[in-house]
Amino acid sequence: MTAQSKLHSGFIASLARKYRVTSWFYDVLDYPWERQYRQWRPHLLKNVEGEVLEAGVGTGRNLKHYPTAAHVTGVDLSPEMLRVAKKRARKSACSVTLLQQDALHLSDLPSNHFDWYIATFLYCVLPDELQPRALEEMIRVLKPGGRFKLLEIVYSKEARLRRRQEFLAPLAEKLYGARFDRHTLEYLREKDQIKISRTRYLKADTYLFIEGRKKPS
Ligand SMILES: C[S@@+](CC[C@H](N)C(=O)[O-])C[C@H]1O[C@@H](n2cnc3c(N)ncnc32)[C@H](O)[C@@H]1O
Numbered sequence: 001m002t003a004q005s006k007l008h009s010g011f012i013a014s015l016a017r018k019y020r021v022t023s024w025f026y027d028v029l030d031y032p033w034e035r036q037y038r039q040w041r042p043h044l045l046k047n048v049e050g051e052v053l054e055a056g057v058g059t060g061r062n063l064k065h066y067p068t069a070a071h072v073t074g075v076d077l078s079p080e081m082l083r084v085a086k087k088r089a090r091k092s093a094c095s096v097t098l099l100q101q102d103a104l105h106l107s108d109l110p111s112n113h114f115d116w117y118i119a120t121f122l123y124c125v126l127p128d129e130l131q132p133r134a135l136e137e138m139i140r141v142l143k144p145g146g147r148f149k150l151l152e153i154v155y156s157k158e159a160r161l162r163r164r165q166e167f168l169a170p171l172a173e174k175l176y177g178a179r180f181d182r183h184t185l186e187y188l189r190e191k192d193q194i195k196i197s198r199t200r201y202l203k204a205d206t207y208l209f210i211e212g213r214k215k216p217s
Contacts, residue, residue, distance in 0.1 A: 007129055012102055015125070015177050016077055022175050023080035027059055029175065034061065040202055041065045041120075044149060044209070050115030053141055055103040055134070056122030060085030063092040070094040070116075073109070075101035104133045111140050117148040123184040124152050125177045131187045139193050142214040148194075150210045155180045157205055165206070185210060 001009075019026075027034070042065045049069040054062060057074030058081050066072055072094055076082050082098050089096035101108055103122060117138045126134055138148060156162045165180055172178045188196055188210065196212040 004129065004133075007127070008104060008133070011127060011130060012077060018175070018177055019078035020080050023059070023078060023084060026081065027084070036203070037061070037120075040151070040207075044120070044151065045118070048116050048118060048149070051113060052116040052118060053106075053109065053114045055117065055119045055138070056125065057082070057085050057098065058121075060088030060092075060096075060098075062118065062120060063088045063094075063096055066092060066094040068093045072096045073114075074098045075103060075106065075109075077102050104130055104137060106137045106141055109141050112143050114141050115143060115146050117142055117146065118150075119148075120151040121153065121178065123150060124154075124179060124182050126182070128183055128187075131182065131184055132190070135187055135191055139191060139214055144214055144217040147213045148211070150184065150188075151202070152182065152184055152208050152210070153178070153180055153206055154182070154208050155206070161204055161206065180206075184208075188212070 041062055045062060045065040046067065049067055052066065052070045052072045054072055054074045057076045060074065063072065063074065063085065074085060074096060076085070077100065079100050082100060085098055089098060099108060123131060123134070142148065155165055169180060185199065185208065188194065194212050194214050196210060198211045200209050201207055202209050
């Protein structure tokens with residue numbers, strides 16, 4: 001077993017344990033932030049149609065915001081989070097399929113199949129060393145010309161905001177496995193098969209939204 005695959009299997013096992021517990025109170029705990037996120041989600045998802053893969057679907061907070069013309073495949077490694085997502089899937093306007101899958105190894109999903117790849121607050125959970133692998137899977141499953149949108153939380157450069165984030169960081173890592181010092185944008189820039197079309201912050205310099213597409217082959 002390589003050091004990379006050891007890290008991977010250790011990460012998956014520890015994250016699955018974490019979310020087995022966190023799933024019980026995830027929505028309650030996240031509520032103060034979700035009040036903000038729920039303003040953004042409909043705008044982020046309003047033009048997302050066709051075959052859509054949502055990686056790290058969690059408790060399914062995005063599901064009700066997809067247009068009717070979307071068929072969403074939502075994957076998550078935590079069966080407990082998926083159980084909550086299932087309830088939300090019943091209320092969504094689009095058709096939804098939920099699968100327990102590792103975003104780093106989407107073994108049940110075909111190559112060149114999806115029009116869209118969506119991930120909100122997934123990459124802040126993935127360790128830096130594993131991010132390139134997750135992005136390779138994203139590229140594999142997207143059709144040539146298929147598009148992606150990622151929303152992540154990162155450390156602010158503003159001292160007061162950064163101090164507040166540093167105060168919350170141990171709790172975010174303990175409960176969600178999330179960190180604010182991931183380098184997702186840098187890993188995306190290293191991938192020749194994709195083009196980043198836009199990056200912008202949704203609030204201060206902390207909520208980083210990244211859009212792009214897989215280059216036509
Ligand atoms: C912080 S939550 C975000 C949930 C949801 N996307 C949202 O916007 O509310 C991160 C989710 O990613 C899932 N996750 C983390 N690593 C994963 C992986 N390698 N494969 C699939 N899901 C993963 C966790 O189980 C959790 O449900």
